[in-house]
Amino acid sequence: MIRMTRRCHNEQSPEKIELTRRKLLAGAGKLAAGAALATAGGFSLASMASAKSTYPWPHKKIDVQEAGNIAYENWYKDYCCYATVSGVLIPLQKSVGEPYASLPLEAFRFGHGGTVGWGTLCGTLLGGAIAASFVAGKEGEKISNDVIAWYSATELPIYKPANPKATFKHVNKSDSPLCHVSVSKWMEKEGVEFFTPQRKDRCARLSADVAMKTATLLNAWAAGTYKPVHGSQAKTHNRPSQNNCDGCHG
């Protein structure tokens, strides 16, 4: 489903603009989202829809397996957050084009290790949330809420790479969206340290899992079949919180 198409019908009427370098630059961002029309001897815009005003950006059905495969491979390029956001959005860069194509996904590399190594939100969940937000806007928050709840309650990783870069034995349920908690529990179970090929591949596969889950829910949302499952954490706990209170307060 391409939501932008419908929205463009409501845009402003055609407008003749003079092509100067300054105006071209100023308007380029608006052109980026499409719906521009060139005419002979001049330059007119049937409608101008900027990457900003068309937000959230158009959705086309994402190949879920492709999302997972991209995420797995891209973990080895720039880690978990970049891996996951690129797993969901690279298929849209290819199928939709702009504005996705101009978004530098490397900008989300910083989310690795729970944001530059501080062990907070798992970078896969951050990457998934960023992607869901660009595609679904505020609705993306419901999707991310469900993805985080699913991640916390599921034995991961599930994804099996066709050509694994390392192998390991264990999966684990984190009971938490925190990188530190999630990876520490798994490392203890597997009996390996953080800077090992096994741990790296575990996180690469987790990136694939979250990209695939996010893509699946985004596809359902676009098809009109998505129903949010998980309730509000802040309302439930009367403050922002995870659910594993005993992990720190027990």
Add this chain to the structure above:
Amino acid sequence: MIRMTRRCHNEQSPEKIELTRRKLLAGAGKLAAGAALATAGGFSLASMASAKSTYPWPHKKIDVQEAGNIAYENWYKDYCCYATVSGVLIPLQKSVGEPYASLPLEAFRFGHGGTVGWGTLCGTLLGGAIAASFVAGKEGEKISNDVIAWYSATELPIYKPANPKATFKHVNKSDSPLCHVSVSKWMEKEGVEFFTPQRKDRCARLSADVAMKTATLLNAWAAGTYKPVHGSQAKTHNRPSQNNCDGCHG
């Protein structure tokens, strides 16, 4: 400092392109970053530099006080993460223009409450990290690392709004980048609940603080005077981690 300027000198030679709707759309993202040249009766590009290939995006000195003021006001529009990223990037949308101008900052709303209410990374720190990454690329990670260390060790909020929307008595040192820990400690000290005007204004002022700190370090980085201070969390702890181990393991 505008880094893009130097980069543009190395771009490809002028290229004549036919203006069709399809090509215009395909090229629009590239135009967005600028360096385009229009000629009479045609359309040529002196150089094409996409928002993607010019990443990280150009920096111009950010008015630190303006960053804080925007962040404070914008908290009341879309909460902490949006507030902070917009505090840093709206000044650049105004002074630099594209590609910043086309980035829909509302896409980062989801970071509120430690990402959709899960209490993980404080949304102000997420917003600051996103902004630092667009402006400084991988160098932005060092800045974010320092901002997070500073946040955890500093009595906050510091920012004083000209027209406060609520007043309160206490500041606090979180000893953690987690929303849940940071806000819970402050709420206990102040004696208020989460859904109160006082707590909201505390988080709005915190957004201003983090936007101002991030803008200050980005300005220093662009001026060549920034020196990273804080070391690697993952290397120090042999895994991603905060520093307040006793908070959960004590």
